[in-house]
Amino acid sequence: MNRITKYRQLSDNEYEIWFENDRIAKKAQPGQFIILRVDELGERIPLTIVDTDKDNGTVCLIYQVIGKSTKKLSTLTVGDHILDVLGPLGTPTEIKQYGTVLLVGGGVGIAALFPIVKGLKEAGNKVITVLGARTADLIILKEQCEAYSDELIVMTDDGSLGEKGLVTDAMERIFKRETVDTAWAIGPSVMMKFCTLTAEKYGVPIYVSLNPIMIDGTGMCGGCRVSIGDTTKFACVDGPEFLGTDVHWDEFIQRMKQYRDEEACSLETYQK
Ligand code: FES
Structure with a gap:
């Protein structure tokens, strides 16, 4: 669980990762987020769930390196595991017909x-x-x-x-x-x-x-x-x-x- 399957650098300090987590992939709704830790002493980083692949049980996150914790996160690549991921959290966006x-x-x-x-x-x-x-x-x-x-x-x-x-x-x-x-x-x-x-x-x-x-x-x-x-x-x-x-x-x-x-x-x- 939480094994990174895709890793892509989007810009100077922005990264996209996909990781395995079947339960989050199945339950996540627009507007929700997760909180992750890279290691045992790590800060808890909240990140919005960008996309999911329900068939493969994978979840996409995009983050910007702004401090020590996100810098540490950027050192993880394909095959590495995120220590723990909590979610999906937060109240989802109300998706309906607005016009x-x-x-x-x-x-x-x-x-x-x-x-x-x-x-x-x-x-x-x-x-x-x-x-x-x-x-x-x-x-x-x-x-x-x-x-x-x-x-x-x-x-x-x-x-x-x-x-x-x-x-x-x-x-x-x-x-x-x-x-x-x-x-x-x-x-x-x-x-x-x-x-x-x-x-x-x-x-x-x-x-x-x-x-x-x-x-x-x-x-x-x-x-x-x-x-x-x-x-x-x-x-x-x-x-x-x-x-x-x-x-x-x-x-x-x-x-x-x-x-x-x-x-x-x-x-x-x-x-x-
Ligand atoms: Fe603790 Fe919201 S993060 S109350």
Whole structure:
């Protein structure tokens, strides 16, 4: 179990792996995630389930190396085993017929968006997908998203792929052009905040997927708490998806930066 069957480097610091886990492959639904450990002293890493192959009992993850733990994960390759994997966790995305849906993914957030694109298309929605990143090489899963989208727009900061501009520019254009029933945005916190403000301006409900620090992943430690409306929720069990207009963005963005220095220091020490 948890033996890696495929390994692919997608960009400078983004990797795709497939590993064997029959139970997770059979049970996973769009929007859910797993928590894994690479070794006994390892940090618990939450990662969205990108895709599954139910026939082969394999599960796909895409991750970005941002600290010591993800660096360690990137050293595992085909034939290696992940020490332990917990999941599927989290409340799945509500997949149903909405009508026209707009899905916006930024950077490695595209990995978490893809299963929702796929699920909503299979449920009979008209799917418009917008993918954004700084440069062309950071746009991942373009062909896979295209296969399940009625329209796919790519936006890059430097114009090296698709159009030059921000994902919110594309959102504005779509909202002016046609009625969108529901939207999703998954990517960096600041991107999700501005996608929310854009959707709110046009009165379109928008869901975002929050990725705070997680420890147990089962609602017991409180590490993943987020302020949603006037209540505190746990992203691991109540989310990770929430209505973007209910998220206290400034507090969330601040909390996401909380351990940045420690992460950088830990990675530096590990690499010495
Ligand atoms: Fe512990 Fe969510 S990760 S409560």
